[in-house]
Every structure is written in C-alpha cells, then in structure tokens.
Amino acid sequence: MKEVRTRFAPSPTGYLHIGGLRTALYGYLYAKKEGGKFILRLEDTDTSRYVEDSVSLIYNTLKDSGVIYAEGPDVGGNYGPYVQSQRKDIYKKYAELLVERGGAYYCFCDEERIASLKDANGVSRYDKHCLSLTKEEIQANIAAGKPYVIRQNIPLTGSSSYTDLVYGEITVENKDMEDGILLKSDGMPTYNFANVVDDHLMAISHVIRGTEYLSSTPKYNHMYDCFGWERPVYIHLPPIMKDEHQKLSKRNGDASYQDLVDKGYIKEAIINYIALLGWSPKSNQEKFSLQELEEKFSLEGISKSPSIFDPVKLGWLSGEYIKDMAEEDYFNRALPFLKKSKAYGKGYDEKKLLLLVKTRIETLAEIPAKLDFLQEFGEFDNALYTHKKMKTDESVAKAVLPEIIRVIQAIPEEEYTFERIHDDIMRLPEALAMKNGQVLWPMRVALSGKETTPGGAFELADILGKEESLKRLNFSLNRL
Numbered sequence: 001m002k003e004v005r006t007r008f009a010p011s012p013t014g015y016l017h018i019g020g021l022r023t024a025l026y027g028y029l030y031a032k033k034e035g036g037k038f039i040l041r042l043e044d045t046d047t048s049r050y051v052e053d054s055v056s057l058i059y060n061t062l063k064d065s066g067v068i069y070a071e072g073p074d075v076g077g078n079y080g081p082y083v084q085s086q087r088k089d090i091y092k093k094y095a096e097l098l099v100e101r102g103g104a105y106y107c108f109c110d111e112e113r114i115a116s117l118k119d120a121n122g123v124s125r126y127d128k129h130c131l132s133l134t135k136e137e138i139q140a141n142i143a144a145g146k147p148y149v150i151r152q153n154i155p156l157t158g159s160s161s162y163t164d165l166v167y168g169e170i171t172v173e174n175k176d177m178e179d180g181i182l183l184k185s186d187g188m189p190t191y192n193f194a195n196v197v198d199d200h201l202m203a204i205s206h207v208i209r210g211t212e213y214l215s216s217t218p219k220y221n222h223m224y225d226c227f228g229w230e231r232p233v234y235i236h237l238p239p240i241m242k243d244e245h246q247k248l249s250k251r252n253g254d255a256s257y258q259d260l261v262d263k264g265y266i267k268e269a270i271i272n273y274i275a276l277l278g279w280s281p282k283s284n285q286e287k288f289s290l291q292e293l294e295e296k297f298s299l300e301g302i303s304k305s306p307s308i309f310d311p312v313k314l315g316w317l318s319g320e321y322i323k324d325m326a327e328e329d330y331f332n333r334a335l336p337f338l339k340k341s342k343a344y345g346k347g348y349d350e351k352k353l354l355l356l357v358k359t360r361i362e363t364l365a366e367i368p369a370k371l372d373f374l375q376e377f378g379e380f381d382n383a384l385y386t387h388k389k390m391k392t393d394e395s396v397a398k399a400v401l402p403e404i405i406r407v408i409q410a411i412p413e414e415e416y417t418f419e420r421i422h423d424d425i426m427r428l429p430e431a432l433a434m435k436n437g438q439v440l441w442p443m444r445v446a447l448s449g450k451e452t453t454p455g456g457a458f459e460l461a462d463i464l465g466k467e468e469s470l471k472r473l474n475f476s477l478n479r480l
C-alpha cells in the first residue's frame with residue numbers, strides 16, 4: 001500500500017489561527033496513526049501577504065504543541081525545497097508541460113482588456129481569447145518581451161466530480177469554473193497551481209484542508225488528470241465558528257494558539273480541545289493525551305458540521321489538566337505566573353502557594369488574582385464573621401480568637417506545620433463545646449480579611465507562618 005503522507009501548507013501571514021492548527025493536527029494524527037509522514041510546506045508565493053516573523057511563529061507553534069513534522073523547510077527531507085518561493089523553476093517547467101498537454105495556455109491580455117470583460121455585477125470572467133493564438137504568435141509575443149500569464153484551460157461543457165471523504169460526492173459544472181491564472185506574470189504560481197504540483201511532487205496521499213477549497217478542487221483534479229497524475233484523497237474540514245454566524249478569525253479578535261498559551265491555558269488541553277473541534281471519538285472520553293489521540297484518531301470521526309469554539313469547555317479541560325499534573329511539572333509551568341502575584345517574593349513558600357490553588361484554577365493566569373489576598377490584608381468589615389449556617393458571628397469570633405491565638409502561640413516554630421496546626425486547632429471545638437465552623441470560619445476570616453479564599457484556615461495559617469498568623473489574628477481580635 002502507498003505510504004500515507006499528509007501535509008500542512010500554511011501561508012506565512014502572521015497568525016496561526018486555531019483552524020490552521022487543527023488542520024495541522026489532523027494531518028499529523030492521521031499520518032501517525034497510519035505509520036506515515038506529516039510534512040510542513042510554506043506557501044509564500046503571495047508576497048503581498050507575507051509577514052516577517054510568521055515563519056518562526058509557525059515552526060514554534062507546531063513544535064511547542066507537539067505537532068511534529070517529519071519533513072519541512074527547517075528540518076529538510078527528500079522532497080524539498082519545502083518553501084514555494086524557492087520552487088519557481090519547478091512551477092515554470094510544469095506550467096509549460098501543462099500547456100503542451102492542452103490543460104493550460106499563455107495569455108497576453110492586458111489589464112484593460114481584462115477589465116473590459118466585467119459583467120453587470122462587476123465580475124470579470126476570462127473569455128479564452130488567447131486560447132486561439134498560434135504557436136508562432138505566442139513565440140513572437142514572448143520574444144518581444146510581452147508580459148504573460150499562464151491560464152488553466154477548463155472545458156466549457158460537462159461536469160467534474162470527486163468524492164471527499166467528509167462531504168461525499170462533489171460535482172461542479174465545468175462552465176461554472178473560470179480559466180484561472182496558474183502562473184503570474186512575475187513567474188510566481190498561484191495557490192491554485194502550486195498546490196497541485198507540490199502535492200504531487202511531494203507524494204502527498206491525503207490532502208487535509210479547510211472547506212474553502214471544496215469547490216475549487218475539481219479544477220485541481222483537471223490538472224491531475226491532464227498531467228496523468230493520481231489524484232490524492234481529499235478530506236475537507238468544516239470551519240470553526242466563534243458563534244452561529246461568525247467564523248473564528250483574527251479579524252474578529254479571536255485567540256491564536258500562542259494567545260491561549262499566554263492566557264495560561266495548558267497546552268495539552270488546547271491541543272486536546274482542538275482535536276475535538278470537528279472530530280468525535282467512538283467513546284464519551286473527553287480528555288486525551290496527544291499519544292492517545294495518535295492511537296484513536298480516525299477520518300470517519302470527522303464531522304461535516306461546523307463546530308463552535310467554546311472557551312468554557314476549553315477552560316474546564318485545562319483545569320482538569322492542572323489538577324492531574326505532576327507537582328514538579330506544575331511548579332515549572334506555573335512559576336512565571338506566580339511571579340506576577342503580589343504574594344510573590346514576600347517570603348512565602350512558593351510551592352505551598354502554588355499547591356493552594358492547584359485544584360482551584362482553570363488557567364495559570366488565574367494564579368496571581370487567587371493569591372494576591374495574601375498581601376492585601378488590612379481593614380475589613382466585621383460582618384464577614386457572620387455566617388448563619390455555621391452559627392457564627394462577631395461575638396463568637398470574639399470568644400474564640402483568643403483561644404486560637406493561644407493554640408498557635410503554643411506550637412513551637414520548628415513544629416509549625418499544616419498537620420500540627422490542624423490537629424491542635426481541631427481540639428478546640430470539643431473543648432469549647434462549639435461546632436467546627438464556629439472555630440474555623442472566624443479563624444479564616446481573621447487570617448485573611450476576606451469572605452472567600454482559596455484554601456481554608458489551616459492552609460492559610462501554614463502558608464502565612466506562625467509569626468504572620470499571630471500578627472493577623474491579634475490585629476483582627478483588636479478590631480472586635
């Protein structure tokens with residue numbers, strides 16, 4: 001059987017959108033599953049859209065997210081160059097071959113003539129005017145240095161069909177397809193030509209790309225057929241939507257992979273989530289490592305209908321990854337975010353701070369806000385002591401805080417740990433004939449001055465340390 005070879009062919013326009021990354025991911029997953037190869041090709045022939053730095057953005061995003069290509073501009077391979085602007089000679093050669101075979105022709109029409117072909121709606125459609133030029137006329141024009149393009153010669157009658165693996169049979173009437181430009185006057189190919197030549201020469205077996213190419217694919221098939229090349233298998237992917245009406249896009253201000261990473265989403269969660277935007281596994285499983293995706297991914301699971309990007313679901317998944325993450329890994333990833341917290345560098349145990357919030361965040365960017373309270377202690381409303389369900393209020397606090405202070409005071413500095421604080425404080429409710437909440441609620445409020453905190457009274461007392469805890473408890477008691 002033919003080796004499975006898939007490719008991702010982005011244009012370096014400055015932004016690798018989520019839809020692009022999904023296309024890359026599916027190509028990668030399918031190649032992996034089939035023991036084939038996934039390759040990267042840069043489609044940079046439209047120089048007007050070229051954005052500096054976007055090439056490294058593409059490399060970095062793919063590598064960082066684990067979508068590893070076996071061949072590509074920066075890693076090499078047997079089918080290079082993998083950058084279209086370096087393949088000009090190849091396109092020229094094949095454009096000429098296509099002309100020879102009747103699938104294309106030279107066109108010398110100037111802009112003025114093209115403009116004159118506009119219909120009532122302002123749409124101009126080329127009229128095959130230059131198709132009738134003789135070989136001699138063409139030679140003479142070229143010798144005279146007349147600028148030209150090479151156009152595809154599409155039959156005027158009949159129709160063209162192919163079967164897309166997702167959308168099924170697609171048929172387009174030949175009369176509805178234009179004789180589009182394949183090679184521009186500067187010798188650069190258009191996408192419409194380069195994709196065919198490259199996919200063939202790079203031995204691509206499965207073309208995976210967005211639905212915007214679904215209806216132009218019959219044009220490409222005309223070329224495959226005319227060259228006598230085998231057509232690839234086509235898999236067009238439905239768009240990813242922001243909501244029911246709008247596509248996810250840079251123009252709409254929607255996040256790229258890098259934006260999401262910067263926002264503190266866990267990258268494995270991003271990839272996991274993107275995999276599910278248009279593909280469904282056979283089971284109800286939702287959390288997939290990249291390796292599991294490599295094993296479970298299947299083309300049959302790709303859906304026809306557009307999927308909506310749901311930040312809430314992504315957040316949930318990211319939170320699950322954080323909860324399940326090994327501590328060391330979590331510390332390394334979370335530290336840059338912890339550094340933005342007011343509590344950072346104030347003598348607290350960094351690991352304890354991070355563990356305090358580990359099960360309480362969905363993105364790492366939530367860390368500073370969750371921990372800032374540690375540095376914001378000061379005046380607060382004593383009404384916070386009132387909690388109906390726990391049957392506690394200011395007067396309970398006034399009675400219990402001195403006892404709590406006494407217990408904390410009595411723990412020797414070197415034995416001051418979470419467990420010890422817990423065990424000693426937990427003797428109080430019985431001793432004072434109180435409910436747990438009547439001790440713990442006032443203790444937490446007195447330590448934090450906040451209605452809610454990540455972590456309870458013991459965790460706070462532990463993180464704050466003995467001295468700071470006593471300082472705060474006394475401060476709060478004196479205000480009662």
Ligand code: GLU
Nearest residue numbers: 009010011043195208209
């Ligand atoms: N350069 C095209 C794009 O960025 C690639 C389409 C394809 O995969 O064939 O949309």
